[in-house]
Amino acid sequence: MSSEWRRLTAPEFLDPRVFNALRHGDKHESIAEDAKTVILQGVRFTVPSPIFVPGEIVYVRLRRFFEFMRKEDWDCAEALRAKEAADRAIREKAEYERRREENRKFNLSFGFPARFTIGQKSVRSGLLENSWGDGRNKRSVYHVVLEETISIGKLYRKSGDFLCTRDPGWLKHVDRLEDGRVNCKACLQILNRYGSKR
Ligand SMILES: [Zn+2]
Numbered sequence: 001m002s003s004e005w006r007r008l009t010a011p012e013f014l015d016p017r018v019f020n021a022l023r024h025g026d027k028h029e030s031i032a033e034d035a036k037t038v039i040l041q042g043v044r045f046t047v048p049s050p051i052f053v054p055g056e057i058v059y060v061r062l063r064r065f066f067e068f069m070r071k072e073d074w075d076c077a078e079a080l081r082a083k084e085a086a087d088r089a090i091r092e093k094a095e096y097e098r099r100r101e102e103n104r105k106f107n108l109s110f111g112f113p114a115r116f117t118i119g120q121k122s123v124r125s126g127l128l129e130n131s132w133g134d135g136r137n138k139r140s141v142y143h144v145v146l147e148e149t150i151s152i153g154k155l156y157r158k159s160g161d162f163l164c165t166r167d168p169g170w171l172k173h174v175d176r177l178e179d180g181r182v183n184c185k186a187c188l189q190i191l192n193r194y195g196s197k198r
Contacts, residue, residue: 002069002073003069003076003077003080004069005061005069006067006068007047007065008038008045008046008047008060008065008067008068009047009048009066010043010045011043011045014043015043018043021041022040022062023062027059027061028040028061029057029058029059029060029071030045030057030058030068031057032052032054032055032056032057033054034052034054035050035052035054036048036049036050036052037052038052038058038060040060051070052070056070056071057070057071058070058071059071059074099179100178100179102181103180103181106181106182107144107181109197110195110197111196111197112144112194112195112196113150113152113194113195113196114147116144116145116147117144117176117177117178118142118143118176118177118180118181118182119142119143119145119174119175120174120177120180121141121174122174122175140183141184142180142182142183142184143162143163143182143184144182144184144190144191145162145174146158146159146160146161146162146163153194155194160174162174162184162187163184163187163190163191164190165186
């Protein structure tokens with residue numbers, strides 16, 4: 001089997017209409033007449049040594065040269081590509097699940113006494129672009145978003161607030177993330193300070 005396109009020899013005189021037809025489209029079906037010849041639109045194309053099974057379908061395309069690939073080889077290569085893509089998708093999903101679980105464990109490892117998720121400032125809050133003022137890209141900062149109102153000592157936050165900030169007015173522009181890992185320094189400090197396990 002060869003999943004390479006290989007050179008095919010066109011007849012010395014080739015009807016320009018056939019040439020034009022072949023220029024369009026990715027590949028065209030021809031039929032092998034014998035081991036060294038395929039026929040496409042009544043035109044015979046050849047290879048120097050026997051390759052084809054008479055009657056089989058052979059794809060022909062025109063790039064810099066006329067090239068061919070047996071349909072059987074094309075189908076094999078396609079099946080292989082599809083299998084590789086499916087395997088990759090399975091690996092990526094497993095990797096995503098692993099990372100999500102790892103992040104979840106990390107987020108909970110502080111023993112913080114309230115329910116929360118992870119959130120980022122939304123890109124939709126265009127007005128607030130670069131509003132952190134310290135040069136951080138806000139899309140790379142993952143905050144704790146409280147899912148319940150809390151009052152622990154001096155710490156008071158409403159449900160929906162970031163742990164590091166009392167509602168500054170833009171919290172409707174928060175993207176909740178299932179798979180995030182908190183990395184906002186201010187949020188981490190508070191988690192450490194008020195958590196039971198650190
Ligand atoms: Zn924060």
